[in-house]
Amino acid sequence: xxxxxxxxxxxxxxxxxxxxxxxxxxxxxxxxxxxxxxxxxxxxxxxxxxxxxxxxxxxxxxxxxxxxxxxxxxxxxxxxxxxxxxxxxxxxxxxxxxxxxxxxxxxxxxxxxxxxxxxxxxxxxxxxx
Amino acid sequence: xxxxxxxxxxxxxxxxxxxxxxxxxxxxxxxxxxxxxxxxxxxxxxxxxxxxxxxxxxxxxxxxxxxxxxxxxxxxxxxxxxxxxxxxxxxxxxxxxxxxxxxxxxxxxxxxxxxxxxxxxxxxxxxxxxxxxxxxxxxxxxxxxxxxxxxxxxxxxxxxxxxxxxxxxxxxxxxxxxxxxxxxxxxxxxxxxxxxxxxxxxxxxxxxxxxxxxxxxxxxxxxxxxxxxxxxxxxxxxxxxxxxxxxxxxxxxxxxxxxxxxxxxxxxxxxxxxxxxxxxxxxxxxxxxxxxxxxxxxxxxxxxxxxxxxxxxxxxxxxxxxxxxxxxxxxxxxxxxxxxxxxxxxxxxxxxxxxxxxxxxxxxxxxxxxxxxxxxxxxxxxxxxxxxxxxxxxxxxxxxxxxxxxxxxxxxxxxxxxxxxxxxxxxxxxxxxxxxxxxxxxxxxxxxxxxxxxxxxxxxxxxxxxxxxxxxxxxxxxxxxxxxxxxxxxxxxxxxxxxxxxxxxxxxxxxxxxxxxxxxxxxxxxxxxxxxxxxxxxxxxxxxxxxxxxxxxxxxxxxxxxxxxxxxxxxxxxxxxxxxxxxxxxxxxxxxxxxxxxxxxxxxxxxxxxxxxxxxxxxxxxxxxxxxxxxxxxxxxxxxxxxxxxxxxxxxxxxx
Numbered sequence: 029x030x031x032x033x034x035x036x037x038x039x040x041x042x043x044x045x046x047x048x049x050x051x052x053x054x055x056x057x058x059x060x061x062x063x064x065x066x067x068x069x070x071x072x073x074x075x076x077x078x079x080x081x082x083x084x085x086x087x088x089x090x091x092x093x094x095x096x097x098x099x100x101x102x103x104x105x106x107x108x109x110x111x112x113x114x115x116x117x118x119x120x121x122x123x124x125x126x127x128x129x130x131x132x133x134x135x136x137x138x139x140x141x142x143x144x145x146x147x148x149x150x151x152x153x154x155x156x157x
Numbered sequence: 158x159x160x161x162x163x164x165x166x167x168x169x170x171x172x173x174x175x176x177x178x179x180x181x182x183x184x185x186x187x188x189x190x191x192x193x194x195x196x197x198x199x200x201x202x203x204x205x206x207x208x209x210x211x212x213x214x215x216x217x218x219x220x221x222x223x224x225x226x227x228x229x230x231x232x233x234x235x236x237x238x239x240x241x242x243x244x245x246x247x248x249x250x251x252x253x254x255x256x257x258x259x260x261x262x263x264x265x266x267x268x269x270x271x272x273x274x275x276x277x278x279x280x281x282x283x284x285x286x287x288x289x290x291x292x293x294x295x296x297x298x299x300x301x302x303x304x305x306x307x308x309x310x311x312x313x314x315x316x317x318x319x320x321x322x323x324x325x326x327x328x329x330x331x332x333x334x335x336x337x338x339x340x341x342x343x344x345x346x347x348x349x350x351x352x353x354x355x356x357x358x359x360x361x362x363x364x365x366x367x368x369x370x371x372x373x374x375x376x377x378x379x380x381x382x383x384x385x386x387x388x389x390x391x392x393x394x395x396x397x398x399x400x401x402x403x404x405x406x407x408x409x410x411x412x413x414x415x416x417x418x419x420x421x422x423x424x425x426x427x428x429x430x431x432x433x434x435x436x437x438x439x440x441x442x443x444x445x446x447x448x449x450x451x452x453x454x455x456x457x458x459x460x461x462x463x464x465x466x467x468x469x470x471x472x473x474x475x476x477x478x479x480x481x482x483x484x485x486x487x488x489x490x491x492x493x494x495x496x497x498x499x500x501x502x503x504x505x506x507x508x509x510x511x512x513x514x515x516x517x518x519x520x521x522x523x524x525x526x527x528x529x530x531x532x533x534x535x536x537x538x539x540x541x542x543x544x545x546x547x548x549x550x551x552x553x554x555x556x557x558x559x560x561x562x563x564x565x566x567x568x569x570x571x572x573x574x575x576x577x578x579x580x581x582x583x584x585x586x587x588x589x590x591x592x593x594x595x596x597x598x599x600x601x602x603x604x605x606x607x608x609x610x611x612x613x614x615x616x617x618x619x620x621x622x623x624x625x626x627x628x629x630x631x632x633x634x635x636x637x638x639x640x641x642x643x644x645x646x647x648x649x650x651x652x653x654x655x656x657x658x659x660x661x662x663x664x665x666x667x668x669x670x671x672x673x674x675x676x677x678x679x680x681x682x683x684x685x686x687x688x689x690x691x692x693x694x695x696x697x698x699x700x701x702x703x704x705x706x707x708x709x710x711x712x713x714x715x716x717x718x719x720x721x722x723x724x725x726x727x728x729x730x731x732x733x734x735x736x737x738x739x740x741x742x743x744x745x746x747x748x749x750x751x752x753x754x755x756x757x758x759x760x761x762x763x764x765x766x767x768x769x770x771x772x773x774x775x776x777x778x779x780x781x782x783x784x785x786x787x788x789x790x791x792x793x794x795x796x797x798x799x800x801x802x803x804x805x806x807x808x809x810x811x812x813x
Contacts (some may be wrong), residue, residue, distance in 0.1 A: 044609035044610070047609075048609055089601055115625075116600055116604030117601075118646070126769065134438050135605070135608050136611045136612070136642045137612075139612050155402065
């Protein structure tokens with residue numbers, strides 16, 4: 029079981045996928061800080077969240093604002109949160125990393141892979157949010 | 158009555174007196190120591206005195222000049238014989254004081270004792286004789302002077318050629334003293350035996366001596382005493398005796414050496430001139446021929462120009478493409494197609510400025526470029542503009558070039574209506590954009606759908622206990638989603654390659670291969686051995702998608718084999734046609750690929766038995782990417798001829 033204070037933010041415009049992530053992560057005992065359907069909504073939800081999520085799983089291609097743009101804004105608010113950028117478009121991998129993402133995962137992700145990444149980060153992270 | 162017998166003179170009496178009186182020879186008789194007692198008429202005529210006057214004059218004293226008187230007296234009165242033995246020349250003084258030259262035959266009549274009683278003389282008037290003599294003398298003197306002082310060679314030779322006379326000029330000319338040359342033969346002295354050209358002069362001289370009349374004028378080579386050869390022009394005249402026989406030859410010669418030399422030179426010059434004239438004539442003939450050929454060529458050229466002009470006229474006038482000639486702003490010429498494109502008549506279009514039909518957004522561009530071109534600058538010749546015609550707007554592709562027309566710089570613009578092309582291009586672009594949009598949308602949405610499907614199946618797999626069949630079905634469902642995802646990824650990659658949307662950079666192939674090895678060596682449930690031989694520093698100019706090339710091949714080796722599989726990857730450099738390539742060989746010991754399948758393995762789709770197979774894009778993507786990077790890929794059997802023993806994929810990429 030992971031620590032209680034490992035809460036995850038999910039930013040995904042496809043509800044079924046968002047649900048999938050939520051189900052997979054909560055099964056692990058993680059709490060979901062917020063689920064947002066686009067970048068703007070994500071920034072607001074991030075602002076409103078307390079405590080701030082440890083990790084945000086951020087889809088790249090979303091209406092209104094891309095995941096990387098949202099991430100940049102959210103990092104300004106709280107630089108400690110890490111981001112896993114997810115997209116079917118692998119070409120944005122470099123941009124995502126350069127923008128400060130922890131990692132990039134190409135859709136469709138194997139849940140095992142996603143869970144593995146989150147676990148690794150959680151175990152490495154010692155600082156409180 | 159006359160007697161027929163011979164009479165002595167003293168018997169003739171009157172006859173004798175009459176004979177003496179009337180004779181033309183003057184007669185005078187005088188007492189030996191006294192006056193004249195008789196004379197004849199001729200004497201009167203000779204002296205100019207009458208008989209009466211003469212009777213009172215002393216003979217010879219009064220008839221002779223003082224300086225000759227004594228001598229005359231001595232001759233006439235001093236003679237001891239009755240007849241002087243020879244005539245005496247004397248000058249008598251006539252009545253008018255003139256001197257009359259005479260010749261006297263003096264007689265003395267003596268008595269029995271021998272005492273002179275009378276003297277009488279027969280006197281011949283020598284005036285004419287003297288005159289002739291003087292004239293002759295003068296002539297002779299003149300002749301002598303002439304001969305001696307002549308600037309001509311004057312010589313005489315006898316009939317044997319021996320020199321009998323050699324004037325002073327001849328002496329100086331030939332360099333001989335008179336005593337050296339007189340009596341010598343001309344041959345060997347002043348005439349060489351043969352002349353410079355080998356002619357026999359000796360024979361010639363002999364002939365002249367014998368037949369001078371046949372050689373009145375003659376030119377031949379002569380020789381000076383020092384051996385110098387000279388040329389003389391001779392005038393030869395026969396010297397004959399009273400019988401008319403030739404006894405010698407008078408030769409008058411003039412030096413013509415300079416003339417001969419001049420003649421020789423002249424001849425040489427003439428020969429040279431003739432030669433030059435011949436040469437020049439030949440040159441002129443050549444030039445003439447050349448000119449004639451030139452004229453012919455020009456005529457041909459003119460003919461060709463006319464033909465060309467006709468061709469051009471037909472070409473231009475009937476061309477469906479607008480063609481205009483413009484200079485500055487003005488249109489000088491527009492073909493019918495141009496007039497039609499502009500929507501006006503041929504006359505009207507020439508009143509337009511060339512940029513007038515062009516739409517505003519292109520007008521300035523066209524104007525600037527064509528004016529710059531006319532100035533000699535080099536703006537782009539080919540560009541596209543839009544024009545307004547009476548049938549709406551049209552896209553025109555124009556090609557402009559500076560030409561010389563009627564001696565003035567002019568711009569020729571040829572247009573091509575590319576409206577359909579532009580429309581097709583626009584439609585194509587729109588289609589492409591739309592297609593890409595659909596691909597993007599679909600790949601995004603399908604990815605999400607796949608994500609939802611795969612993810613939930615994964616959760617189900619963990620949550621629900623299924624029997625073997627159920628597990629298999631679940632696994633199959635998951636694989637279907639994976640394939641779908643893979644297909645989408647490949648479509649996007651293919652789209653990227655086809656679009657040329659690759660970021661080419663310097664990539665180390667070796668590092669890519671090591672990554673592939675690392676990624677595929679640990680596949681759960683499979684015994685995979687990957688051997689890699691890769692030197693360092695093998696760089697190519699490629700996109701990071703290059704990973705997909707090798708990962709695809711290795712993935713296929715694993716996927717289409719079962720159990721354990723050995724994969725050998727080697728990297729080497731080769732030279733093909735002088736160019737360096739890197740050769741990546743990926744060889745497995747899997748089940749191999751059927752030769753028929755090998756033929757179409759890189760195709761996007763293929764049909765087997767009328768059914769479409771090979772829906773995957775993997776190797777098609779690999780081939781497309783390799784070829785985009787100017788490389789090659791081919792497949793062969795690991796063991797040649799035995800395809801079931803494994804497959805080898807070879808990728809060749811240009812080295813950087």
